[in-house]
Amino acid sequence: MKQLFLAFACLIPTIIYAQTVKTDVLVLGNDDAAYSSGLQVARSGANVVILTQSAAFNLDEIKSKKSVEIYKMYVSAQQKIVAFSNNLAKNTTIDKKKKSAKVKIDSTKLFSVINNAPLLEIKRSGSGWEAKISKDKSIKAKVLIIANNGKEVLPMLNMTNLKTADLSTLNYSGNLYRTTIAGVSGTPDFLSLYHLLLPDQENLLYINQSNAEIGQAAGAVAAYASFFKTKTSLSNLKIIQGELLNYKLSLMPFDDVKITDSNWLAIQKTGITGILKADLKNGKAFFNPENEVLYDEIKQPIKDYYYKAQIWFDDHQNIPINLENTISMVSYVGNKAIDATKAELEKKWNKNYRFSSKYDLKKVLTRREFSVIINEYLKPFDDVNVDRTGSVIR
Structure with missing residues (x-):
């Protein structure tokens, strides 16, 4: 997957004027998981629209929440779009009544956030999805991520019993930990790729944890399906794990090995294999990197x-x-x-x-x-x- 989109739109409230917006991934939600999933989709080289039905994305709020990983991802994105934003300004006009930018370029090539938009309908459209946000405006996407707002969205899909992605607690009685795509910091918990995928629902991911790490993992899975023009059920575990490690997401929740550690990547990869196992105590997983090997x-x-x-x-x-x-x-x-x-x-x-x-x-x-x-x-x-x-x- 590409290191990053060649172009992003600024992460501010955005109104898109095209009658039908086409994107690779549509994210429904307005929490840490929603934004981290959207940012990871774009970093992995696919188009994404985040649609919220509530307050706008606010960087100051993210800082105050100390959502460090989201903030880092946002800053990384901002650094990449500075030059593009300067060029965008030359091709943008302002509607003074609506106080919003009318983007004259292809909006499907941008990372977009649409805030406070009513979700009138969401339904299947071929192998993908279509969301209507007004009588004559809709968004079409290949993959849909429902992030922590299932109570509002699932009834529209007649999927009120849809199972959310379950976390697992690290243990070595089985080998499921080798299928991890996200470790939850401060806990011994992880998300298996195969607990995120929905067997009977292609190109649909449902996460019910307001957690940046889980959101980032979902974003990588959605981006994989979009980028390689395939189904989520055909996700390649190793490629997705590698992509997430490339963007510094800990897949094993080792409490004593931080991403700033010079050997973090090797320890993560060895930990995933189970060749060296964690010590589980006091509700945390410890790799004990300085202990001797037995x-x-x-x-x-x-x-x-x-x-x-x-x-x-x-x-x-x-x-x-x-x-x-x-x-x-x-x-x-x-x-x-x-x-x-x-x-x-x-x-x-x-x-x-x-x-x-x-x-x-x-x-x-x-x-x-x-x-x-x-x-x-x-x-x-x-x-x-x-x-x-x-x-x-x-």
């Missing part, structure tokens, strides 16, 4: 991912997971030269990986260091697929 905690998970690992572990019983042994394992499983791997790791140890420790082959690795090495040299997250239950497909 032989027994990695043996079976790595064997589950790689056939060759079974041979290596059979030949290396109950050994310390130090740097030398880890290099031996990743070189054997990944068909890499041991000496070349040693030389490369020594070069990158402090400069690239920013480890605080010294390069020492006899050093037992921390979970942080092991995560980076596994992610770099075996790539279990990137190269190994899982099914809808999170089970490894080999």
Whole structure:
């Protein structure tokens, strides 16, 4: 998906004058989830309209709520649209009576927010959706996101029993955590892609949590269906996970590893595989990045991912997971030269990986260091697929 739309409209109350507005994704709602989903749709390269039936989007209100992620996304978008806005002004006239801009360019190429608009009707239109906002104005979209206003919208669709996306609590009795598309900060909860998708309703996403992380995940799923001209049921888990990680959304809710951590991405990817598991206590999930890696905690998970690992572990019983042994394992499983791997790791140890420790082959690795090495040299997250239950497909 594209890094960002080439053009955004300013995120202010907008009135669109075309009789029918065509967009990729329509978001209904006016909370953190609605706006984060809309922003992520646009960042992922698809068109989006957010339609509210209440107060306008207000950046000051977002600041006061301390909705940090929404604010960061908004600022990022604003930085991208400065030049475009200057050009837009040259092609815009103002209706003094209505005090609104009449945009003369194709509005379907813009990120648009339509505030305080009545939703008269919402219905299927082919494989997509059509929302009527006045007698002669409507919005057509490929994908619809209902964000936290189901009581008003669902009766119009005759879907009052539609199931909202359920969060799951991280546990390792099953593998569903590998299908995560959003971790909820401050909790051990996550959203599975397959709990967001509605089996009997294509191109419809329904979220009932006013949560920026859940909204961002829904935005990426909607953008995928729109961008690749497919159905939401055909969403590609790895592509969507990768897109969200690219935009700094934590998919695993590790309370002790923030996105500012230089090894955040490697820890997230390793955490999703379950090769290293979180410690769950006091209603939170802790990765414990500075704890030493234990032989027994990695043996079976790595064997589950790689056939060759079974041979290596059979030949290396109950050994310390130090740097030398880890290099031996990743070189054997990944068909890499041991000496070349040693030389490369020594070069990158402090400069690239920013480890605080010294390069020492006899050093037992921390979970942080092991995560980076596994992610770099075996790539279990990137190269190994899982099914809808999170089970490894080999």
